[in-house]
Amino acid sequence: MFDHLVHFVEEPEKAIAFLKEKGIAAVEGGVHENRGTYNAVSYFDLSYIELLSTYDKELVRQTQHPKHSFLETVAEEQFTEGFSRIAIRTTDIEGAAKHFKNKGLTIYGPESFSRKRPDGSLVEWQLLYIGDPAGGMELPFIIQWQEEDAERKKELIERKVIQPHPSKAVLSHVTFAVRDLEKKIGQWAEWLKLEAGEVFIDEVLQAKCQSLELQGGRLVFGSPIGEGIVADVLRQRGERPFQVALSSPIKSESFSLFGGIYQIEKI
Incomplete structure (x- = not known):
């Protein structure tokens, strides 16, 4: 998990x-x-x-x-x-x-x-x-x-460490920037015993993406198809997680916080 x-x-x-x-x-x-x-x-x-x-x-x-x-x-x-x-x-x-x-x-x-x-x-x-x-x-x-x-x-x-979020947000997935999507998905799916989803294109990230299904938070990998966020992450900091996505019934918003991108998606 x-x-x-x-x-x-x-x-x-x-x-x-x-x-x-x-x-x-x-x-x-x-x-x-x-x-x-x-x-x-x-x-x-x-x-x-x-x-x-x-x-x-x-x-x-x-x-x-x-x-x-x-x-x-x-x-x-x-x-x-x-x-x-x-x-x-x-x-x-x-x-x-x-x-x-x-x-x-x-x-x-x-x-x-x-x-x-x-x-x-x-x-x-x-x-x-x-x-x-x-x-x-x-x-x-x-x-x-x-x-x-x-x-x-x-x-x-x-202890009130777990407490309600005013936005009612839940964790959806973490997005990683990778250079070779097929290779990375294949390796992690085998090593971590996870099922891979279908390949899709994320126009905002300018990336070809695929997910690994993990209970409690999916892992999404993206390789660049053009200039954009994923290409910038790879160029500046290499392969790594760069975005966390939350789901909320109340709001939709994206913001940067201390080097990380938080994406709240309205459901």
Whole structure:
């Protein structure tokens, strides 16, 4: 299942305020102690956007991170604001490790992590990172939370971390800019065991697109057919996620926020 999208921002507090103006609720998350980072989060059921930042960039640089970790990615990109990576949730992280290893991919982990909430309590999880021998766009990382989904959702609602969005928005999909649509869709569909949709043309993005069906948030890949947003992303920052799409019965709006594009589509 889709778990979350990492959006690196310099000031999560400003992102919370900006999203609120757009009818999207976001709240303070907590601190990743001894790792130099902290976050805010915006939940859509159990799928969420993580607004990740640093309280100590030098600590992030000096800490030895697992290969292909999202913090390694953020540091290598010189803490440039924008969407970075996605995480996929599992209930069998050891089984996932065996699956990717059998596919010929390099794995790092699983490793255990925790974050201190504002009230001092701990959130705990395990992460698995996957390396593509051919290089290119980083694969999603795999997460297994200590709590089961139903228990975690209940607790997040009680803590008002999951709360209603004034726009009634739900997460629809994340869009990635890729150079070779057919190759990337084929690889990710096989590695992640996902079903691919039909190819379509997005005139706004000036891209040929195709989706992978993932519960909690589809993955849409786009390759440029002309000059436009996707071509610009590839030229400026390479293959990566660049847009998150939300569905709302109330409004339709597109806006940029700290290097990422948010598309609210009225349904």
